[in-house]
Amino acid sequence: xxxxxxxxxxxxxxxxxxxxxxxxxxxxxxxxxxxxxxxxxxxxxxxxxxxxxxxxxxxxxxxxxxxxxxxxxxxxxxxxxxxxxxxxxxxxxxxxxxxxxxxxxxxxxxxxxxxxxxxxxxxxxxxxxxxxxxxxxxxxxxxxxxxxxxxxxxxxxxx
Numbered sequence: 001x002x003x004x005x006x007x008x009x010x011x012x013x014x015x016x017x018x019x020x021x022x023x024x025x026x027x028x029x030x031x032x033x034x035x036x037x038x039x040x041x042x043x044x045x046x047x048x049x050x051x052x053x054x055x056x057x058x059x060x061x062x063x064x065x066x067x068x069x070x071x072x073x074x075x076x077x078x079x080x081x082x083x084x085x086x087x088x089x090x091x092x093x094x095x096x097x098x099x100x101x102x103x104x105x106x107x108x109x110x111x112x113x114x115x116x117x118x119x120x121x122x123x124x125x126x127x128x129x130x131x132x133x134x135x136x137x138x139x140x141x142x143x144x145x146x147x148x149x150x151x152x153x154x155x156x157x158x159x
Contacts, residue, residue, distance in 0.1 A: 003068045003075070007158035011067065011151040012059035016052075018150060022143045035136035063151055070114050071107040071156040074098060104157030111152020115145030 023029040033039070069075050074094065081087040120141040127137040 003072050003155060004158050005064075007155050008063040008068070009060070010158070011154040012056065012063040014150050014154060015055070015059045015062075015147045018143065018147045019055075022139075022146065028139045028142070031135055032139050035133050035139065062148075063155065067111065067114075067148065067151050067155050071110040071152040073101055099159070102156055102159055104153040107156020108149045108153035110156070111148040111150065112145060114152065115141070115148040119144040119148065 021027060023032055025033075033043075074097065077090055077093050077097075078085075081090045084090065120137075123141040123144070124137050126132075127134075127140070
């Protein structure tokens with residue numbers, strides 16, 4: 001298997017750590033609350049089990065399905081042979097290139113660009129149609145850029 005499922009789990013959980021820091025009132029939490037109209041009272045009325053449970057589910061979906069294909073180039077070789085790990089060409093390729101570009105730094109680079117080139121535009125498009133401010137767009141996209149950078153580093157570097 002070209003990626004580590006435990007790394008994917010840890011990467012998914014890392015989004016919580018990033019969120020706790022990013023949305024802290026001393027970082028970007030107050031700006032986010034002002035830009036969304038969120039208050040402490042509204043926040044406390046939310047179903048936290050549902051919110052955090054679904055956040056974990058969606059983060060797992062990202063870490064298992066999206067991020068590995070962006071940061072681990074060897075996955076493409078597995079796909080080309082239909083996942084047949086006994087394929088002679090794949091075995092030779094993996095002997096030669098199995099660890100190529102498998103570093104935390106390389107994964108972070110790809111995670112960063114995924115956030116910058118995919119999440120930022122999607123967030124900005126939605127934000128523009130929802131009449132959100134650029135502060136909101138940048139805080140929200142920034143969270144995902146940092147999260148995907150960390151997720152990419154973990155998934156690519158932790159073999």
